[in-house]
Each structure stands twice: as structure tokens, then as C-alpha cells.
Amino acid sequence: MKGARASNKTQPRVIALLNQKGGVGKTTSTANLGAAFALAGLRTLVVDLDPQSNLSLHFGHEPAPDQPTVRDLFMNPEIAASELIREARENLWFIPSDTELALVEGELALQPNMQHILAERLASSMPSFDVVLLDCPPSLGVLTVNALTLADDVIVPTQAQYLALRGLEKLLETVLLVQRALNANLTVAGVLLCMHESQSGHGKAVVHEMESYFEKYRGSGLPWQDAEVLRPAVRRNIKLAEAPSFGQTIFDYAPTCAGAADYRALAEAIRARWKPVQARERLAATDGTAAS
Template identity: 40%
Template sequence: MGKIIAIANQKGGVGKTTTSVNLAASLGVLEKKVLLIDADPQANASSGLGIDVDSVEIGTYQILEHSNIPEDAIVTSSSPNVDIIPAHIDLVAIEIELVDKENREYMLKQALESIKDKYDYILIDCAPSLGLLTLNALTAADSVVIPIQCEYFALEGLGKLLNTIKSVQKIHNPNLDIEGLLLTMYDSRLRLSNQVVEEVQKHFNDMVFKTIIQRNVKLSEAPSFGESIIAFDATSKGATNYLSLAEEIIKKNSN
């Protein structure tokens, strides 16, 4: 039975897509079968795994519309053991189109029923908003990873996201868990980075992943080559961090 993990935070630029792509690649390298679903109209997770976004004809939009089944949209990525359902800019329209549909929050959940058992992990890269797209992801997911940037406004908006998760648990998905809070863009030289880490660990102790994703030039270069950090530079700090995160998640889910 595959575990569905949404990677969500309504703040942009916190490392959601970086985490989605590189966690998927790391789980794949550790011999888990992974499906990455790009649920962000910017489609950065798709291009980050080498997909030509302009040529996508069947993707997340068609799956949410139920005009195609997920099997039609799955593409094999260049990353070992990683498949992807890519996104296209047309995904922007989905929020408006689903508004009048019955059970609109459950479109993704229903679509994934047929393929859930084919993967060890299904990761959903969410859009930086708390709209219908993210709501569909949270309703379909078993758990959520929340990336938090080690910067001044890190905790701003976190309360809002946690409240959204609570209301999704109450109304749509009582089984939704928090997989963990992931500290990203950490720079050990900055006092502020260290303060944010302390603050988050103090407030949320066990909910915080032990792995911290450090700032790493290679991490920001990899997507422009359409590669995960594992393919781009397996010896880099970024690769080590994401492999460590993947191991932490596998260990947590095998108990």
C-alpha cells in the first residue's frame, strides 16, 4: 500500500519543489518505487526532473478533471524508480473549473485510488497557496511534510497552515498526519538560522525532522539541468541531506 505524502506550505520560496524532486529521487535511489505528482501550475517539479512542460498533453489537470485516468498521465523520469505526473500551465484554471463540482475536494483522492498500490510513496508537490489544488492534495494525502525556511518570517503563516490542516482533518480527511516539519535553507554561519532552528524545535519538538537541509549552491543549480541533486552531484551537501531525509522517512514508516 503506497503512502501519499503532500509537501505543502502556502509561503512561496521555502523549498517545496526542491524537496519534492530531491526527496523523490532519494527514495528512488534507496530502491523505493515513487510517483511524484506536480500539483503546482508553475510546473517546476516537472521541469526539475527533465520533463518538457510545453509538450505535456495529459497531466495533473486532466487527472483532477477526471477526463483521463492517472495511468494515462504517468511519465517515467530520468531518476531511477521515479515516475511523475507532470503539470502544465493549464492547471491554473482548475480552481475555477472545480468550484461547482460536487465533491470537488476529493477529485485527486478518487483519481489515485487505482494506482495507490503500485508505489511505495506518492509525493505531491503543492502550489504555494491554500486553494482548491492544495486542499485536494491534503484530502488525498496520508501525511504532509511542511518545509520551513530558516529565515526571519519562517513561522509566519505556519499557524495558518496548521489550522488549514486541522480543518481538513475535521471535515475531509480525519487520517491526515503531519509527517514532519522540515527546516530548509539553513546556513550555520548565520545567527538567525540557528535561532529559527532552536525556535522551531522548541515549539514543535518531535514534529521536526532531525535532518536539516543546508543552503547549497548545487541544490539551486540542479533544476536548470533538469536533474535531481542526486543525479547532478551525488557528493554534494544537498544530496547528503536529502538522502538522510529519505532514510528518516523510510525508518519512520517501517515501524
């Protein structure tokens, strides 16, 4: 890992971007929120947990057959996590994925303690970062459970469509199972509206319904008791779709476009939600296993 220095800090804020529905904006948001945090001076690590390997494209990374990837994090303990972390930009590092990660789901099912592998393997690298973003695959399988076992916050990229609400309920069930069994720290920060069209009447109604849904759970003690519809929504902006084909984040490709403004403001809003960082001792104090 070049350039990422260890500091006296305790642990980074870890955010899983998760939605089991495909094509909702998880990877676009991970890459560009990561870039926005890095530009704001936070040492940021983004981890590609999706065998589609789209995240790396945003940083101009071409997969090479002999390079270690996140698959090695799960399957090859002899390769140190620090060897997988690549520098993408100033303050920004990433761990690439590869298509063979798809095989890991099956292979992991045979391993004991399989939900904790990501948390354990990244533990020694964590103090080098202020923020870690996990780009999840569009499923609620074992890779996603590994992400949830490590995360502090879940952000759910979505569109403001009726069916998204149904999917959200299913996702929250999984979050609750993980929070109860594997990671008591896990909370849901909220939904992130991507490709948003604010003029749509249907969209407005769905946003209202999402807000009422979260409102019902205030004070409930459930992981989504403080969740909200995060603002600003990320507007549909073609530049966000074009940037990865040039190996660029939105801040490289079109720093003054609406997409860049939205992700910059969103990164600030997410940061503003963080309570003063409390030392999360679970990784160190529980000899590498997540808090129960």
C-alpha cells in the same frame, strides 16, 4: 504508465510538501526526496500540483501542448490516471503539471465533492507505489486541499525565519480543518529546513522556537502532536539550484555534494519515522471517498 507494476501491497505512504509561502524549497525537496526514495529502492510517484510546473524540470521533462497533465486528472475523467504517469528514472515516476492548472482552482469550485478528486482519480494507481509525494502550490486553495485529502503526512519546507512561524500556524489551521472534515488519517510529520545556514544566531533561535512549539502539543491528539523539526536540515547548496537547469536531480548532477548527502539522509530519517504500514482502507472501503 510504463514500468510501474501493481503489487500485492496495500497503499503507499503519501506525503504532501506544503507551504503557502513561495520559494521555500517545496519543489526542490519533492524532486530530490523522490529521487532519494527511488534510489533506496522504493517505487516512488511525484505529482506536480503547481501551475508553475517546476517539478518536471528536475527530470528533464519538457512540457508539450498535446500531452496530458495533472489538469486532466481534475478536468477530464475520460483520461485514465495511468495515462498521465511518466517514467522519470528507475523506480521514479511523475505526473507533470501545466500552466492551465491555474484555471482549475476556479473551475473546481463549481464541482461537487471537489476536495476528493485527486484521491479518487489516483486510487486505482496507488497500489503500484510505495511512496507518493505531492508538490503543492504556494497557496491553501482547492488544489492544496485535494493534496491534504489524499495525504498521510504533511512536510512543511521552510526557512528558519521568524515570519515562518506565523505562516506555520496558519498552515496548521488548514491541516486541522481538513483532518476533521475530510481525512482523519492526516498528520504533520514536521518542518523541513531548506537553504539552511546553521551558523545564523537568528536561525538557531527560530529552530528552538519551532521545537518548543511542537513540544507543547505532544499528546494533544492534534495532527501535529508528533511533528518535529526534521533532521538533517538541507544546507544552502548552489548545486541544488543548478541541477534542474540541466534536467537533473541532485543525484544525477552532483551525487557527492552536500545537497545530495542531505536529501539522502533526510529520506532515510523520514522513512525511519514511519510506523509499520497499516492497511489504509479508506480509499477502497469508503467507495472512493476519504475517511471521515
